[in-house]
Amino acid sequence: MILGMPGIPGRVQRPKGTGGGNVPLQTRVPEVLKKRFDLAAKRRGISLSLYMEWLIDLDPEAPTPAEALAEEDSDTLLSA
Secondary structure, eight states, X not given: OOTTOOSSTTSOOOOTTSSOSOOOOOOOOOHHHXXXXXXXXXXXXXXXXXXXXXXXXXXXXXXXXXXXXXXXXXXXXXXX
């Protein structure tokens, strides 16, 4: 195993320390939407997870990371 390489060839590796505690995120979407996400991330040379991080940062209604952590034990968060 070679260390220091991105998971997908041609994409950049995430800077150290920005991933935090990672948890799986799974949902079902139409195939064309999945392809759009994959192609958008590929065109930017980043991972799909980093692309999703960028998208949440664009949503003015999304909680900040601090707000999300404060709500961690609350029942107000929705689950899929």
